[in-house]
Amino acid sequence: MVRPAWAPREVDIDRPSAARMYDYYLGGSHNFAVDRDLARRAVDGWPTLPLILQANRAFLRRAVRYCVGQGIDQFLDVGSGIPTAGNVHEVARAADPDARVVYVDVDPVAVAHARALLDDDPRTGVVEADLCDVDAVLDDPVTRATLDLDRPVALLVVALLHFVPDELRPGAVLAGYREAMAPGSHLVLSHASADGAPDVAEDHVSLYRRTDTPMSMRSHDEVLAFFDGFSLVEPGLVLFPRWRPDEHEVVGDLEGFTGYAGVGRRD
Template identity: 55%
Template sequence: MDRPAWAPDEVDMTSPSVARVYDYYLGGSHNFEADREFADRVLAELPDMAAIAQANRAFLRRAVHMLCAQGVRQFLDLGSGIPTVGTVHEVARAAGADPRVLYVDNDPIAVAHSRALLAGDDATAVLAADLTDPQRVMADPATRAHLDLSEPVAVLLVSVLHFVPDSADPAGIVRGYAGATAPGSHVVVSHASDEGGHTAASRAQNVYNRDRSPNRMRMRDTEEVTALLGDLQPVDPGVVRIPLWRPECPVGPDAQRYPGLAVVARTAERPGT
């Protein structure tokens, strides 16, 4: 197997990666045969997976637009993946904002491509780190240098928490990031779900939980996703199916069985603020 020029030497090309598999769903070209083979197994069980990935990106765009309208100008994109059209800073700029964005991922290819793409853009920065360690991420000099944590920050956990098992305390991870931000900050979450008996989504989850999976998947229902938020205050319409979160055009009844949930929540005011 020839190594493409864009692939860092330390990357294992024989094992699939969540970031590269997602890149393949989105029609990207920065993936290997192992990623495509794994993704094709998921697509065999859930043929709509590519459309689901696109809908998830559309939710991210709507959420960023809403936050910009609320005056938020700083974004912490956790598990940001491989840059594609519609990155957070592009969306925020299209909304008329002058954003500062920190992209965080632990995939070497995602980090390398982000740094190459964003070179010379002082409003963006890239951090190689594991999102499951909020204390380390928030204390990192790159975070402190790029984001003003005395001002509101939007913490983006888009399509990543379903790869965090219960044993890693996903609610604690959300709490760790929210607690390190200023009042007026927000947390944005989208999460895979087979709620309502979505059997195709359940079968796709089983593919992720077999051998040679890039990460095991833990789907959660509305009650479980709500519990991840702790004392954060969901903005209208709360925890809903992804297409139903502030849609820009009418959606059909099938949206009620969509295999994913979305929410934007605001950090609670602290005593004395």
């Protein structure tokens, strides 16, 4: 295919990317034919997948508003993905105009678009780094210039850890962030799971093995362990739509719905 003008030269446009597939699921336009093809196959095998991902995005928005309500005015969004409507800084600033946000991603397309979108915004920053390299994220000059890590911060790890295999010790990675976070900081986390839909989830995992970021579905108890050292706020670790739904959001029958979300506080 012809390389779009917005695609960095180092990006392989012939291999699907989880970040660009997620952009496609959410109705974005920064994805390639190879991403759309694999995403459509995923939806064919799991028709409720777009609803699940939209529910995950809605959880992110609610969690950001909750954190602002707890007095947090700075956010570290790791694995932020390709910018789309309802970004963290937009949601946070609707409640606190002075909120600061650093977006972190390892995908060059996501980073390039975030920088283009936020280049003239002094209260946001964009860092190209891997979640698992805690020092690279926290010690980056952009992070240090934008956030004050001596004050509470919200660490957002939303729809990301299922792309981190067990051998990279995701729990230890989160512990590294936790130790650097001031008391009163929050962890906002969501994670894919096969609980409730094991057959379609297995096929979904097989599809993602064709990308550079294969998936590791985890159970409720496995995801819960990621909150070690944090105090879970009510209602705990639950299905995306059940985490503090807004008054206008009706949570109906969630049979076959998968994925867990929660928010924890570092005391």
